[in-house]
Amino acid sequence: VNQEGSGDMYNKGAGLLHHIREMIGNDSIFRAILTGLNKDFRHRTVDSKQVETYFSEKSKLDLSPVFDQYLRSTSIPTLEYQIDQNKIRLRFQNCLDTFHMPVRWGQRQIMINTQWTETSRDQKAKYSFYPCNLCRFCGGAFEYLLIYQARTFYRS
Template identity: 55%
Template sequence: YIGKYVNFNEVYKGEKGPLDVNYWVLDYNLPKAKTYFPDQVHKMFKAFEHWFGPYPFYEDGYQLIDASHTGMEHQSAVSYGNNYKFGYRGRDASGYGWGMKFDFIIIHESGHEWFGNNITTNDLADMWVHEGFTNYSETLFVDYHFGEQAGNEYNYGIRKGIRNDKPIIPDYNVNAQGSGDMYPKGGNMLHSIRHGLNNDVLFRNILRGLNKKFYHKTVTSAQVEAYISEMGKFNYVKVFDQYLRTTQIPTFNFSIENGKLTYRYSNSVDGFNMPLVLKNGNTTLKLSPTTTAKTLVLKPGEEKLFTVDAIEKMFYVKAVNEK
């Protein structure tokens, strides 16, 4: 970078101890940067060290650098060009207002320190590991600072950016890059897995475990998929195949008659079996749908769980009430 840069710095008390933080800004941005940068960076570290574990580069420190382009996830030297505005250049990707509660570039590009820089894929075809997890880091940031409902709304809102134009994972060993859906669709897949687990302690341990097991390593999607299945104690192979290797949006078909629920998946890969957990207040119901129809006699109050809007906000499926 070429310009008249000035520096200010601090020591952040992180999960792993004191972390050197340096801010390099163009001289005319210094007055606003001195309050704006630390506020967003501290909030980023609080959320991401909670969910992902310690910042992976304590030895190198963390730097945020003014730039003329929008931003990039350079390891331990994140570049920034979001005009000191919340959202993505002043825009909210979610449509719910939550995207205007934080600086998208600082949060997203810093999220890559864990997924992209700490954990790096061997093949460009597996780039969803970088971008899907980092897209989901935005939801986790919103969830941490503004609550679960806010996180659900943010994640659901960015779904409108999914095109389903081609699979996220293309051919291997030919330097091919899959669909840009690796960002919002990857994030929505992880959100669906999380809510199907219905155990944020376990989900957090999976995220932290990934960053510990694959610390400063290159990986394949297969390794990441296998780790999530192992730690989640569920075989997610069909879930990953559905969202990473097809363009189909799975349909959750259901009907209720005289208190009896009939349900199944359609428009999906054979054997698609993503667990669903439906919640409303103190009522929780776990379902294990497959492509074969199942039935269940509902208990009092459980019928209220079956609203299309609530199901679709929690899971990236098309919910269809067939009654």
């Protein structure tokens, strides 16, 4: 009890919640689930399975791959990408085969898993910042991915 952890639990917890929020895709529903979780489990001891079941039931989504990745695995998913002319190919590596996550791409979301997913590159913008929900967190602050003329830069 008196031993301080590595701090990894905070980054993984933030990643888990952000991932669930992106999967739900509606901030009002996500906040209602968080509020309900606090209300329904107030003054009770709960385990991760109860929290997983609660989120899955309330969101009407199978969130077991998300919980498996963040709670039952030590690997940190990373997004691999290839840029070729008008196409960008994306996939997650260093993760469970069942892992998938929506990634915001401009005004839309695309579901990325461990298989290559191809999407068109926005030709109108010379550069764009995309929320970098790639499961790489820096001190709890989300990073941003900047794609500019086929070069990638990160910003926190």
